[in-house]
Amino acid sequence: MKFEVLKSDGNARYGVIETTRSRIETPVFMPVGTLATIKGLDTVDLKEHLKPEIILANTYHLYLRPNHKIVEKMGGLHGFTNFEKSFLTDSGGFQAFSLKESKTSDSGIEFKSHIDGSKHYFTPEKVIDIQNSLGSDIMMVLDDLIALPAEKRRISDSIERTTRWAKESLKYHLETRKDEVQNLFAIVQGGVDLDFRKKSATELTEIEISGKSFDGFAIGGLSVGEPNQAMYDTVEFTAPLLPVEKPRYLMGVGTPEDLIENIYRGIDMFDCVMPTRNARNGTLFTSFGRLSIKASRFKEGSNPVDPSCNCYTCQNYSRAYLNHLFRAKEITYIRLASLHNLHYYLNLMREVREAIQKGQFEEYRKEFYSKRVF
Amino acid sequence: MKFEVLKSDGNARYGVIETTRSRIETPVFMPVGTLATIKGLDTVDLKEHLKPEIILANTYHLYLRPNHKIVEKMGGLHGFTNFEKSFLTDSGGFQAFSLKESKTSDSGIEFKSHIDGSKHYFTPEKVIDIQNSLGSDIMMVLDDLIALPAEKRRISDSIERTTRWAKESLKYHLETRKDEVQNLFAIVQGGVDLDFRKKSATELTEIEISGKSFDGFAIGGLSVGEPNQAMYDTVEFTAPLLPVEKPRYLMGVGTPEDLIENIYRGIDMFDCVMPTRNARNGTLFTSFGRLSIKASRFKEGSNPVDPSCNCYTCQNYSRAYLNHLFRAKEITYIRLASLHNLHYYLNLMREVREAIQKGQFEEYRKEFYSKRVF
Numbered sequence: 001m002k003f004e005v006l007k008s009d010g011n012a013r014y015g016v017i018e019t020t021r022s023r024i025e026t027p028v029f030m031p032v033g034t035l036a037t038i039k040g041l042d043t044v045d046l047k048e049h050l051k052p053e054i055i056l057a058n059t060y061h062l063y064l065r066p067n068h069k070i071v072e073k074m075g076g077l078h079g080f081t082n083f084e085k086s087f088l089t090d091s092g093g094f095q096a097f098s099l100k101e102s103k104t105s106d107s108g109i110e111f112k113s114h115i116d117g118s119k120h121y122f123t124p125e126k127v128i129d130i131q132n133s134l135g136s137d138i139m140m141v142l143d144d145l146i147a148l149p150a151e152k153r154r155i156s157d158s159i160e161r162t163t164r165w166a167k168e169s170l171k172y173h174l175e176t177r178k179d180e181v182q183n184l185f186a187i188v189q190g191g192v193d194l195d196f197r198k199k200s201a202t203e204l205t206e207i208e209i210s211g212k213s214f215d216g217f218a219i220g221g222l223s224v225g226e227p228n229q230a231m232y233d234t235v236e237f238t239a240p241l242l243p244v245e246k247p248r249y250l251m252g253v254g255t256p257e258d259l260i261e262n263i264y265r266g267i268d269m270f271d272c273v274m275p276t277r278n279a280r281n282g283t284l285f286t287s288f289g290r291l292s293i294k295a296s297r298f299k300e301g302s303n304p305v306d307p308s309c310n311c312y313t314c315q316n317y318s319r320a321y322l323n324h325l326f327r328a329k330e331i332t333y334i335r336l337a338s339l340h341n342l343h344y345y346l347n348l349m350r351e352v353r354e355a356i357q358k359g360q361f362e363e364y365r366k367e368f369y370s371k372r373v374f
Numbered sequence: 375m376k377f378e379v380l381k382s383d384g385n386a387r388y389g390v391i392e393t394t395r396s397r398i399e400t401p402v403f404m405p406v407g408t409l410a411t412i413k414g415l416d417t418v419d420l421k422e423h424l425k426p427e428i429i430l431a432n433t434y435h436l437y438l439r440p441n442h443k444i445v446e447k448m449g450g451l452h453g454f455t456n457f458e459k460s461f462l463t464d465s466g467g468f469q470a471f472s473l474k475e476s477k478t479s480d481s482g483i484e485f486k487s488h489i490d491g492s493k494h495y496f497t498p499e500k501v502i503d504i505q506n507s508l509g510s511d512i513m514m515v516l517d518d519l520i521a522l523p524a525e526k527r528r529i530s531d532s533i534e535r536t537t538r539w540a541k542e543s544l545k546y547h548l549e550t551r552k553d554e555v556q557n558l559f560a561i562v563q564g565g566v567d568l569d570f571r572k573k574s575a576t577e578l579t580e581i582e583i584s585g586k587s588f589d590g591f592a593i594g595g596l597s598v599g600e601p602n603q604a605m606y607d608t609v610e611f612t613a614p615l616l617p618v619e620k621p622r623y624l625m626g627v628g629t630p631e632d633l634i635e636n637i638y639r640g641i642d643m644f645d646c647v648m649p650t651r652n653a654r655n656g657t658l659f660t661s662f663g664r665l666s667i668k669a670s671r672f673k674e675g676s677n678p679v680d681p682s683c684n685c686y687t688c689q690n691y692s693r694a695y696l697n698h699l700f701r702a703k704e705i706t707y708i709r710l711a712s713l714h715n716l717h718y719y720l721n722l723m724r725e726v727r728e729a730i731q732k733g734q735f736e737e738y739r740k741e742f743y744s745k746r747v748f
Contacts, residue, residue, distance in 0.1 A: 035698070035699075035702045035704055036695075036698065037699060037704050037706045038706075039704065039705070039706070040705055040706060041706060042690070042691075042706050042709065042710060043690065043691075044686070044690055065698070065701065065702055066673060066694075066697075066698040066701070066702075070673060070674055070694065070698075073674055074674070074676060074692065074694055074695070075676075079676075080692075080694070080695055080698075081695065082690055082691060082695075299440060299444060300444055300447055300448070302448060302449075302453075312418070316416070316417065316418055316456055317416075317417075317456060318448065318454075320440075320444065320448055320454070321410075321448070321454055321455065321456075323440075324409070324410065324439070324440040324444075324454075325409075325411060327439065327440070328409045328439055328440075330409055330411050330413065331413070331414055331705050331708060331709075332411045332412075332413070332414060332415060332416050334705060335416065335705075335709065336416060
């Protein structure tokens with residue numbers, strides 16, 4: 001994997017990640033395909049309409065169903081889904097953290113399947129094995145995530161473990177990888193405590209085995225309920241601690257405003273279920289703010305969701321038709337709304353990249369807020 | 375509307391219906407878009423992948439939600455859905471019949487909304503008004519459907535009412551139609567009693583007002599639980615009683631076998647929710663019979679659903695991927711499965727039309743059965 005920052009504008013960066021399968025311009029938003037499909041869409045929708053260069057899939061979910069070994073037999077995620085661009089897979093650390101009965105020890109995380117209650121155990125090596133089977137282009141190390149607010153002691157333990165696991169992961173990755181296709185990112189932890197963030201970032205960026213270090217660095221453990229400003233402050237402090245020449249990925253973030261604010265603070269990569277989840281709940285993103293498609297005022301009228309939008313949905317359907325489909329619980333609505341929201345996110349990133357390239361990100365950011373009427 | 379039978383092969387007919395919007399080759403299967411969408415698909419799926427010349431929408435459902443007046447303001451069903459080919463709308467008679475608390479009197483049907491329990495009343499004129507608002511290309515008269523088996527007295531009443539309502543409908547249609555775009559079909563009733571079928575067919579085909587008669591004739595009240603052979607026998611008896619020069623439509627039918635058997639007996643038009651409903655339940659139609667995609671044996675393997683099928687789904691995805699999407703309850707599955715099943719039905723009709731044109735329908739029918747292994 002290659003990464004190059006081609007232009008900086010304040011802390012915002014325009015760059016390019018090259019994997020064997022994709023040329024990914026950054027800042028990039030990665031649509032989430034938890035179970036090897038973006039909810040409501042199919043692979044042809046990606047290829048023909050949204051054209052993302054990279055999407056995300058979840059290790060925990062695919063390990064349980066259909067199981068990574070089946071995916072491997074089908075040619076990995078690319079063969080299984082017929083999506084030939086890049087996949088990033090998470091490590092399952094976040095899901096394990098989210099499950100009520102999970103237990104974290106120094107060697108790994110024990111958890112129960114949310115499907116059948118069966119017991120499973122994730123170690124740094126195990127999640128690399130799974131991601132090897134999945135054949136993802138970017139893999140994430142197992143990390144020890146904590147809920148916020150947290151005691152200092154718990155944060156400290158989390159960082160220590162995260163560093164040790166990262167080291168074990170890189171070692172195992174270098175031993176087991178078959179080719180140069182797969183890449184590995186480490187994840188900085190530390191909650192919203194800046195001292196701990198510094199410790200975690202320093203330790204992870206110093207790891208080097210046989211001259212090899214991580215291909216990129218993520219900031220994890222945010223967007224878990226802390227105030228927005230605390231997230232922004234943590235990112236503002238942490239991003240400069242990461243190597244300039246590696247991509248910086250803010251995991252699980254966020255709203256369009258979160259993307260703008262964190263790009264402003266030096267982030268290159270994002271993922272979030274928000275565009276698809278909000279679509280399903282009836283909230284559509286537009287250049288003028290959020291719109292609740294189920295509202296009575298949208299029962300009539302032939303305008304598309306966003307008259308300035310050139311997505312599949314806005315090119316073909318009216319708000320009134322979407323309002324009807326939503327109210328009638330027709331699942332056709334979900335695909336159309338998800339296509340629109342993901343188009344909004346991907347297009348926002350396109351505009352941001354252009355603004356950075358022109359050295360006009362600050363103006364773009366102001367305009368972004370000034371256009372929002374609700 | 376024009377209809378011409380271009381070729382007969384036994385009782386099977388190849389013909390063409392021309393509406394102002396479509397050139398519909400018959401025998402034709404009409405996909406069902408109850409609420410102004412084929413469940414799981416959108417209009418672009420129809421235009422680009424399935425290419426039907428006519429689809430069906432349900433008057434009862436659209437009257438309740440979003441309401442025909444809203445559809446009318448949006449330019450009728452064509453403007454509302456962005457589907458520019460033909461729509462056939464039913465009269466709501468079947469839904470009224472299906473609702474538990476509906477009451478039929480000589481002047482119409484009183485029923486309660488399945489959504490909010492509100493009371494409504496359908497008369498022959500009212501359902502024409504609604505269908506005028508919907509702007510359908512082919513409208514159906516209100517009929518009095520009965521459950522089978524039924525008492526002679528009840529069947530007799532049903533036929534009497536159906537004839538009277540048909541007369542009132544044609545009269546009202548000729549008074550209220552604005553142009554030549556909309557057409558009206560009558561519906562033959564009579565259960566599986568051949569004497570009553572004869573009475574109903576005779577009465578309806580004799581109706582003429584100012585030199586105008588119905589544009590086509592449907593056989594209704596079948597596929598409501600009677601044995602298959604009873605349906606076939608009733609159609610075999612009834613079809614020849616209908617005018618040769620008008621299209622014959624068997625409502626709500628059926629399985630692929632039902633289509634073949636009833637084309638063999640002289641039917642030109644069909645509609646049924648089976649391809650889309652079965653898709654949702656995991657049953658996929660193939661040239662070699664039905665396939666349950668959720669079966670464990672489809673967890674692996676890169677074959678498409680039907681290797682000889684050139685539908686969107688079979689061109690892009692494996693059985694294993696569909697098996698996974700079904701088991702994981704991903705709604706993406708529904709669209710892919712519905713596209714496949716509808717393609718199967720529309721392609722079956724294409725093959726049947728070719729066979730009739732070549733005078734080889736009997737051979738085609740034999741081959742159809744011989745290829746089915748389950």
